[in-house]
Amino acid sequence: MITALIAFGIMLALIFLRVPIAFAMGLVGFFGFAYILDNFGAALGMVRAVTYETGSDYNLSIVPMFILMGNLVSQSGMSRELYRAAYSFLGHRSGGLAMSTVVACGGFSAICGSSLATAATMSKVAMPEMKKYGYDPSLAAGSIAAGGTLGILIPPSVILVIYGILTEQNIAALFAAGILPGVLGVLLYMAAVRFTTWRNPAAGPPGEKTPWGERGKALLGVWGVLLLFVLVLGAIYTGYATPTESAAVGAFGALVLSLLRRSLTWRSFLDVLYESAATTAMLFVILIGALIFANFINMTGMAQQLTSFALSLEMAPIFVIFFLVLVYLVLGCVLESLSMILLTVPVFYPLVDGLGYDLIWFGIMVVVVTEISLITPPVGLNVFVLRSVMPEIGTGTIFRGVTPFWAVDIIRLAIIILVPGLSLWLPQLFYG
Amino acid sequence: MNPNRWSRPALLSGRLLQYIASILLFCMMALTVVDTFMRKVFSAPIASAFELTEIMLTLVIFAGLPLITARRGHVQVELIEGLLSRVVRRASDLVIDLVVSVALAVLAWQLWLKAGEQAGYGDTTSVLQIALSPVTYVMAALAAVAALLSLANAILALLGGSAEQAAQMGSGGT
Numbered sequence: 307m308i309t310a311l312i313a314f315g316i317m318l319a320l321i322f323l324r325v326p327i328a329f330a331m332g333l334v335g336f337f338g339f340a341y342i343l344d345n346f347g348a349a350l351g352m353v354r355a356v357t358y359e360t361g362s363d364y365n366l367s368i369v370p371m372f373i374l375m376g377n378l379v380s381q382s383g384m385s386r387e388l389y390r391a392a393y394s395f396l397g398h399r400s401g402g403l404a405m406s407t408v409v410a411c412g413g414f415s416a417i418c419g420s421s422l423a424t425a426a427t428m429s430k431v432a433m434p435e436m437k438k439y440g441y442d443p444s445l446a447a448g449s450i451a452a453g454g455t456l457g458i459l460i461p462p463s464v465i466l467v468i469y470g471i472l473t474e475q476n477i478a479a480l481f482a483a484g485i486l487p488g489v490l491g492v493l494l495y496m497a498a499v500r501f502t503t504w505r506n507p508a509a510g511p512p513g514e515k516t517p518w519g520e521r522g523k524a525l526l527g528v529w530g531v532l533l534l535f536v537l538v539l540g541a542i543y544t545g546y547a548t549p550t551e552s553a554a555v556g557a558f559g560a561l562v563l564s565l566l567r568r569s570l571t572w573r574s575f576l577d578v579l580y581e582s583a584a585t586t587a588m589l590f591v592i593l594i595g596a597l598i599f600a601n602f603i604n605m606t607g608m609a610q611q612l613t614s615f616a617l618s619l620e621m622a623p624i625f626v627i628f629f630l631v632l633v634y635l636v637l638g639c640v641l642e643s644l645s646m647i648l649l650t651v652p653v654f655y656p657l658v659d660g661l662g663y664d665l666i667w668f669g670i671m672v673v674v675v676t677e678i679s680l681i682t683p684p685v686g687l688n689v690f691v692l693r694s695v696m697p698e699i700g701t702g703t704i705f706r707g708v709t710p711f712w713a714v715d716i717i718r719l720a721i722i723i724l725v726p727g728l729s730l731w732l733p734q735l736f737y738g
Numbered sequence: 739m740n741p742n743r744w745s746r747p748a749l750l751s752g753r754l755l756q757y758i759a760s761i762l763l764f765c766m767m768a769l770t771v772v773d774t775f776m777r778k779v780f781s782a783p784i785a786s787a788f789e790l791t792e793i794m795l796t797l798v799i800f801a802g803l804p805l806i807t808a809r810r811g812h813v814q815v816e817l818i819e820g821l822l823s824r825v826v827r828r829a830s831d832l833v834i835d836l837v838v839s840v841a842l843a844v845l846a847w848q849l850w851l852k853a854g855e856q857a858g859y860g861d862t863t864s865v866l867q868i869a870l871s872p873v874t875y876v877m878a879a880l881a882a883v884a885a886l887l888s889l890a891n892a893i894l895a896l897l898g899g900s901a902e903q904a905a906q907m908g909s910g911g912t
Binding site: 321322323324325326327328329332333350353354357358361362363364366367370371374546547550551554555557558561576579580582583584586587588590591592640641642644645684685 | 756757759760761762763764766767768770771773774778788791792793795796798799800801802803805806811812813814815816817818819830834837838841844845848849851852874877
C-alpha cells in the first residue's frame with residue numbers, strides 16, 4: 307500500500323512537471339514493477355506484452371470508429387440543424403438561446419462520443435447566434451462548455467466504452483444507463499440558464515418567436531441525427547450487431563450523410579481521417595501507459611487492501627462512495643479525463659464491487675464526475691477548447707459563466723448517487 | 739547542423755505516414771462495415787476481418803506515434819507552464835524530450851525482440867496465415883523513429899522549437 311501511494315505521488319509530481327501523462331504513468335509503472343519483483347527483465351517483458359497486446363486488441367477497435375464518427379458528424383453541419391430545431395421551440399424565452407445551446411448539445415451528444423468535439427462543434431454554431439442577440443459572453447461560453455460535457459454521458463461515448471473494457475461490463479448496458487442521467491443533465495442545465503437570466507435578464511435576452519409551421523420544419527431537419535442515433539444504438543440494443551460493428555456502421559453512416567449534404571471535400575475528408583488517426587494514436591499511448599501502471603498497482607495489492615480497509619471501518623458503504631467522489635473531484639481539477647479514469651477505475655472498482663454496488667451505476671457516476679472535471683478550473687479542458695475556438699473570450703469569463711452549470715452538476719451527481727434507479731432502470735428494462 | 743537540409747525529406751515522410759494512417763483507418767471502417775453487411779445479409783462474413791482489423795489498428799497507432807511525438811503532441815498537464823521563465827521552460831522541454839526519447843527507444847528495442855521471437859516461431863495469423871513478425875518489426879521501427887524525433891526535439895529545445903516546426907520552416911524557403 308505504501309509503495310503504491312509513493313508511486314502515485316511520484317507519478318502525479320511528474321505529471322505536474324509536464325512529463326506527458328502516458329510516459330509518467332508508464333515509467334512509474336515500469337520501475338515500480340521492477341522494484342517489487344526486483345527483476346528488470348520481468349518488467350521489460352510486461353511492458354512489451356502490454357504494448358503489443360493493447361495495440362492489436364480487436365475489442366479496442368471500437369474506439370477509433372467512434373472517434374471517426376464523432377469527427378465526421380462534427381464537420382457535417384448537422385449541429386446547425388439541431389440548433390435551429392432547439393431554437394425554434396426555446397429561442398423566444400428569456401435565456402432561450404443558451405437553453406437551445408444546451409438542448410442542441412444534448413442532441414449532438416447522441417451521435418458524438420466526445421465532449422471536446424461536442425463543445426468545439428456547438429461553439430461554432432451557437433456562439434455567433436448568442437453574440438448577435440447580445441448575450442453575456444460568460445453565459446454564452448458557459449452554456450457551450452457545460453452542454454459539451456454531455457458528449458461522454460449520452461451514448462455513444464468513448465469514455466463509457468473504455469470504462470466497460472476496464473471493468474468487463476456490458477457496453478450496451480452502460481450506454482443505456484447513460485441516457486436518463488444525460489437527459490437530467492440537459493434539464494438541469496436549462497434550469498441553470500433560467501437562474502442566470504432571472505438574476506440578470508440582460509445576460510440572455512429572448513430571440514424571436516418561431517411560428518408552429520416553421521417549428522415542424524425545423525424539427526424534421528434533424529432527421530440525419532435521429533437516423534444515425536437509431537442506426538447505431540438500435541443495432542447495439544437489439545443485439546443485431548456488436549458494439550464494434552455498430553460503431554463502424556455509425557462512422558460509415560456519418561460519412562454517407564456528409565457526402566449527401568455535400569459538406570465534405572477531399573481535403574476535409576483527409577483532414578478528418580488524419581485527425582481521427584492521430585487522436586486514436588494519442589489515446590492508445592495513454593491507454594498503454596495506464597495499463598503498465600495498473601499492472602504495477604495490481605502487484606502491490608492496493609485494491610484488495612483498500613477494500614478490506616474500507617470494510618473494516620464498518621461505516622455505511624455510501625460514505626465510502628462519497629469519499630471516492632471527493633477524490634474524483636480533487637483529481638478532476640488537475641487531471642485530464644481519460645487519464646483520470648484509467649488511473650482510478652482499476653483501483654476503485656474492486657472496492658465498489660466489494661461493497662455490493664452495481665458497476666454500471668458506478669460507471670455513470672464516474673463519467674458524471676469526469677464531466678464536472680471538464681469544466682472545473684484550473685484544468686477544465688472544455689473551457690480550453692472554447693478558448694481555442696474563441697480567443698477573444700478570457701478563461702476567467704468562461705469559468706465564471708460555467709459556475710451555475712457546475713452547481714447543478716453537483717446536484718445531478720447527488721441525485722445519481724442517491725437514486726441508482728435513474729441509471730439502472732433502462733439497462734434493467736433492456737437486459738433484465 | 740543545418741536543419742534545412744533535412745526538412746524536406748522529413749516533411750515528405752511525415753506526410754506519407756499521415757496518409758498511411760488515414761488510409762488504414764478508412765480501411766478498418768470499410769472492412770468492418772462490409773463484413774457486417776455480408777454476415778447479416780448473405781450470412782457470409784469475411785473470415786479474416788478480425789485479424790486484419792487487429793493488424794490495421796496496430797499500424798494506425800504506430801504510424802501516429804512518430805507524428806504525435808514530433809509535434810510534442812502527447813497529452814500533458816500545462817498547469818505550471820505559465821509560471822516558468824523561458825529558460826527554465828526550455829530546459830524542462832529538453833529533459834522531457836530526452837525522457838520520452840529513452841522510453842520510446844526501450845519500447846522499440848522490446849518490440850524488436852518480440853518480432854524476432856515471432857519470426858523464430860513462425861507465428862502467423864490464423865485465417866490468412868500472414869506472418870506476424872514483419873508487422874511487429876514495423877511497430878519497432880516506427881517506435882524507433884519516434885524516439886529519434888524526440889531526440890531531435892531535445893536538440894531543438896536548445897535552439898527553441900520542435901522538429902515539426904523546423905521541418906515546416908525549412909521547407910517554407912525551398
